[in-house]
Amino acid sequence: MEQKIRVLVAKPGLDGHDRGAKVVARAFRDAGMEVIYTGLRQTPEQIVNAALQEDVDVVAMSILSGAHNHLFPRVMELLREKNMDDVLVIGGGVIPDEDIPGLKAAGIAEIFTPGTATGTTIEFIKNNLKRKA
Amino acid sequence: MNEIETIQQANTAYEAGVQKAAARFPERKKMFTTGSNAPVNTLYTPLDTKDINYVEKIGFPGEYPYTRGVQNTMYRGRLWTMRQYAGFSTAEESNKRYKFLLDQGTTGLSVAFDLPTQIGYDSDHALSQGEVGKVGVAIDSLADMEILFDGIPLDKVSTSMTINAPASVLLAMYIAVAEKQGVKPEQLNGTIQNDILKEYVARGTYIFPPEPSMRLITDIFAYCSKDVPNWNTISISGYHIREAGSTASQEVAFTLADGIAYVDAAIKAGLSVDDFAPRLSFFFNSHNDLFEEVAKFRAARRVWASIMKNRFKASNPKSLMLRFHTQTGGSTLTAQQPDNNIVRVAIQTLAAVLGGTQSLHTNSKDEALALPTEASVRIALRTQQIVAYESGATETIDPLAGSYYVESMTDRIEKEALEYIARIDSMGGAVKAIERGYVQQEIQDAAYSYQMDIESGERVVVGMNKFQIKEAPPTGLLKVDPIVGEQQSQKLRELRAKRDNAAVKNSLVTLEKAAQGNDNLMPLILDAVRCYATLGEICDILRGIFGEYQQKVIL
Amino acid sequence: MSERMALNILDNPRHLARLITMIERQDPARIEVLKALHDKTGKAHVVGITGPPGSGKSTLTDKIIGELRNRGRRVAVVAIDPSSPFTGGAILGDRIRMMRHATDEGVFIRSLASRGHLGGLSRAAAETVRALDAAAYDTVIIETVGVGQSEIDIVRCADTVVLVAVPGLGDDIQAIKAGVMEIGDIFCVNKADRDGAERVVRETRAMMETAIMNGANTRFSGLYKAVYEHTVQQARLRGENVQEDPHGGALRIPPVLLTIAEQGEGVSVLVDEILAHHAMLSDTEWLLKHRHENTMWELRNAVADNLLGWLDNANAHSQLANAAEAVLHKDTDYYQALAQVQEGIIAAGLRLVSD
Ligand SMILES: Nc1nc2c(ncn2[C@@H]2O[C@H](COP(=O)(O)OP(=O)(O)OP(=O)(O)O)[C@@H](O)[C@H]2O)c(=O)[nH]1
Numbered sequence A: 001m002e003q004k005i006r007v008l009v010a011k012p013g014l015d016g017h018d019r020g021a022k023v024v025a026r027a028f029r030d031a032g033m034e035v036i037y038t039g040l041r042q043t044p045e046q047i048v049n050a051a052l053q054e055d056v057d058v059v060a061m062s063i064l065s066g067a068h069n070h071l072f073p074r075v076m077e078l079l080r081e082k083n084m085d086d087v088l089v090i091g092g093g094v095i096p097d098e099d100i101p102g103l104k105a106a107g108i109a110e111i112f113t114p115g116t117a118t119g120t121t122i123e124f125i126k127n128n129l130k131r132k133a
Numbered sequence B: 001m002n003e004i005e006t007i008q009q010a011n012t013a014y015e016a017g018v019q020k021a022a023a024r025f026p027e028r029k030k031m032f033t034t035g036s037n038a039p040v041n042t043l044y045t046p047l048d049t050k051d052i053n054y055v056e057k058i059g060f061p062g063e064y065p066y067t068r069g070v071q072n073t074m075y076r077g078r079l080w081t082m083r084q085y086a087g088f089s090t091a092e093e094s095n096k097r098y099k100f101l102l103d104q105g106t107t108g109l110s111v112a113f114d115l116p117t118q119i120g121y122d123s124d125h126a127l128s129q130g131e132v133g134k135v136g137v138a139i140d141s142l143a144d145m146e147i148l149f150d151g152i153p154l155d156k157v158s159t160s161m162t163i164n165a166p167a168s169v170l171l172a173m174y175i176a177v178a179e180k181q182g183v184k185p186e187q188l189n190g191t192i193q194n195d196i197l198k199e200y201v202a203r204g205t206y207i208f209p210p211e212p213s214m215r216l217i218t219d220i221f222a223y224c225s226k227d228v229p230n231w232n233t234i235s236i237s238g239y240h241i242r243e244a245g246s247t248a249s250q251e252v253a254f255t256l257a258d259g260i261a262y263v264d265a266a267i268k269a270g271l272s273v274d275d276f277a278p279r280l281s282f283f284f285n286s287h288n289d290l291f292e293e294v295a296k297f298r299a300a301r302r303v304w305a306s307i308m309k310n311r312f313k314a315s316n317p318k319s320l321m322l323r324f325h326t327q328t329g330g331s332t333l334t335a336q337q338p339d340n341n342i343v344r345v346a347i348q349t350l351a352a353v354l355g356g357t358q359s360l361h362t363n364s365k366d367e368a369l370a371l372p373t374e375a376s377v378r379i380a381l382r383t384q385q386i387v388a389y390e391s392g393a394t395e396t397i398d399p400l401a402g403s404y405y406v407e408s409m410t411d412r413i414e415k416e417a418l419e420y421i422a423r424i425d426s427m428g429g430a431v432k433a434i435e436r437g438y439v440q441q442e443i444q445d446a447a448y449s450y451q452m453d454i455e456s457g458e459r460v461v462v463g464m465n466k467f468q469i470k471e472a473p474p475t476g477l478l479k480v481d482p483i484v485g486e487q488q489s490q491k492l493r494e495l496r497a498k499r500d501n502a503a504v505k506n507s508l509v510t511l512e513k514a515a516q517g518n519d520n521l522m523p524l525i526l527d528a529v530r531c532y533a534t535l536g537e538i539c540d541i542l543r544g545i546f547g548e549y550q551q552k553v554i555l
Numbered sequence C: 001m002s003e004r005m006a007l008n009i010l011d012n013p014r015h016l017a018r019l020i021t022m023i024e025r026q027d028p029a030r031i032e033v034l035k036a037l038h039d040k041t042g043k044a045h046v047v048g049i050t051g052p053p054g055s056g057k058s059t060l061t062d063k064i065i066g067e068l069r070n071r072g073r074r075v076a077v078v079a080i081d082p083s084s085p086f087t088g089g090a091i092l093g094d095r096i097r098m099m100r101h102a103t104d105e106g107v108f109i110r111s112l113a114s115r116g117h118l119g120g121l122s123r124a125a126a127e128t129v130r131a132l133d134a135a136a137y138d139t140v141i142i143e144t145v146g147v148g149q150s151e152i153d154i155v156r157c158a159d160t161v162v163l164v165a166v167p168g169l170g171d172d173i174q175a176i177k178a179g180v181m182e183i184g185d186i187f188c189v190n191k192a193d194r195d196g197a198e199r200v201v202r203e204t205r206a207m208m209e210t211a212i213m214n215g216a217n218t219r220f221s222g223l224y225k226a227v228y229e230h231t232v233q234q235a236r237l238r239g240e241n242v243q244e245d246p247h248g249g250a251l252r253i254p255p256v257l258l259t260i261a262e263q264g265e266g267v268s269v270l271v272d273e274i275l276a277h278h279a280m281l282s283d284t285e286w287l288l289k290h291r292h293e294n295t296m297w298e299l300r301n302a303v304a305d306n307l308l309g310w311l312d313n314a315n316a317h318s319q320l321a322n323a324a325e326a327v328l329h330k331d332t333d334y335y336q337a338l339a340q341v342q343e344g345i346i347a348a349g350l351r352l353v354s355d
């Protein structure tokens, strides 16, 4: 029985800076994960439905526009509505430190700010999966 | 023995010595490389530049091939334009920031729009939620634009607007505000970015597919060449290509390939090259590898001049000159120990100036974290002023010319760029290469290998993967009040109640019909803007006719 | 749990998604659920889409989904991408072209990585299709890259196979590989906005005509003969005359269509043809014939996989080791050893619980 960590790499919001998201997607693949990338400008509804159908273990979102306080909690809300509490959700991008506690309270497990090594994110995922892969 | 042979002999002896020394004390690294991962030799000598024909390849400032600069006096005549990109929240707030910047001695404005504006959505659109006023100012209609430039005489400033997909609409609003100030279009100075191709590969704020987008662009070229003659109708941008992770050579290559595509499109649309080419401008990044960046700017000028002269047979010298704006590299800033960014920006500023830039935006130290505060914007501007007035770099022209290293690197970048351009030509040009995902793939591969070099520690970024400290979270960052979205929506409701809706409807119907044909859309967009049709309304009409671009994702 | 899950997948896509994960992992627990769902299967029209990398299969699928939705059908997609042989990871890139359907309740899209499993991939794909079928999706589309044999085995199990070709792949005739052509029911030359599309159409037609003349074993010829007989029969029943075909439909070739998937051009015709193919299958009972063959094939493969799996276990390993030693020591000859091992294995194989 082969088990793989499945990750949805998503870009909510309108910003087009996907360098980080794409680098991370490739790094996840090279760490042996199965990665589904959504592309730009995805709504929270699209992200959550994709996560549901793909039955991913992890949703990794990147946002650089400053709309994280609106969009990240909205994704968490929708996940909860669909009883998807066992999905590990992480976020990255230009996110001021003072916003992080609020996002964590909303259910984002960790926020990775610019300069984080992809290795750090991969370790975090491996150690914090909510369901066993 | 002639001089070169003498040097050759001495050099061979020197290299033997180096090898011997290295055997006992190995060098710090196996491979020495530039910031873009190109190999660097131990030493550069006249041997590296002996084949360069000075007159043909380097020449004189203000003369073909413009390697040394586009004006013959360069900064001895006039310094570059110090232009700080700014804009956030509402038009009222941004207007205040512009007045502050003008007070502090900036010489040109540079408007940042929020993402809904850049993608052609009104502030009350569902997709605008959470985005309004975040990365720039929210502009929904002429009413906002009037506030944005309130008390700023548009015949006295030059304004650069970072707007691409809906560039026609924002330019129309600018012209309309000028009309209200009693300023004629021919008195206007400034730039719209208007470079859609790099949006597809690097920046992401596209709306329409390539073909209609290119038409909007050539419509602007044609309109401005008659009515707004001093306007820079496009700023062909390598900046974002570099931010997306490209190398220096790729930055030059892909930008110039885009430039070729715009010139081709305009010629195909019936314009003659010397009518619009003098108004083409460029926009580059400036990174930390001082010498490579200087070489990059010099190579870009040389390659473009030859393309315009030989490929497009332009005869107006202004058509051959690559004039460019520079911004220091946003992706080089670190969120860790943000004060270090001041030093990075200083090096990058020097590179841009030694590279002969026409205008410059210096990033603020806190830009990796949030919008810059007034205090950090001031330091960024002061950095330019120190380089301008204290460093001595502006006293003579192109002072690094003749450096064996810089000249041979200028040649290398030129060669690599030409190779890329040839490959893109063979695919049918930049539009086709982008549609195939070729450009995106090249950039991403470079970005990924750069990231891996940082993670392996092969490439050191001070404060980030070496020399780290425990830091307290930064304080005093600028935040945009989330209420801005609500305020803008309220303004829109009032506007829609107040304006002449029949006139708006009329202008939009006319625009829709014209969009289906081939007429120049600029005058019609101007009409729509004048009667306060909103940006979203105008773009929706065009979306209906042109369709929307689907991103090419290459991973 | 599995009974409840089986009941639930009808109205809860989350359970469906979970079941597919169990299938992907070949989790033995899936079997109970799939058994419970068995009665609900067999209704969906299964469409396979294959072609070279980057030929526009996903873009086409996206547009086909839209068209089928307009015609009131619920659509599911299984999109298969290769795993990296080095890291075992994968970037599943098909879904990105279909994101606009993400919030449509009538669409379910699932990406699968080929993972390490060889024959297991076609089994996992077939089981996934059955799960989606049971979940009442009217059309189930399988997208795979037409490169390896295992990918081709997957689409051949579909009721209707669409082969996608594109102009400009160098040697155009290679756009549809020999050996693949035989399994196509509909041919689609995508990227018709590029030069050379018409030529690929002509060449594809010519290639099929030659193949028929040479008596190639194609999927479509048998169907077309049956369709012809059916038409003649129906006409006679209605007392009408039909134009006689001396070849009895045997020279008919499948439609070769031009599409520009990016702009949705030609997609409506393509969908017409896909549905028409399904109608032909149903009218002639070739649908059942197909499925009968496919089920046999699947059973055969499952048996083969199970036997192979068993050969690698410890017991078989020691039998093989003993036999090899006997051969080397000249205690027995090679063929006698083979006969003995085979007997033992078949005896044990018969006792295998079916997995
Ligand atoms: N010019 C043109 N490009 C197309 C057309 N259809 C698809 N493409 C482009 O071709 C590229 C590949 O499209 P996909 O739909 O991902 O192709 P695919 O066959 O699913 O690719 P893989 O799953 O990776 O094998 C994308 O950039 C599409 O936008 C078309 O009709 N014309």
Ligand SMILES: [Mg+2]
Pocket (backbone or CB within 6 Å): C057, C058, C059, C093, C094, C143
């Ligand atoms: Mg695909």
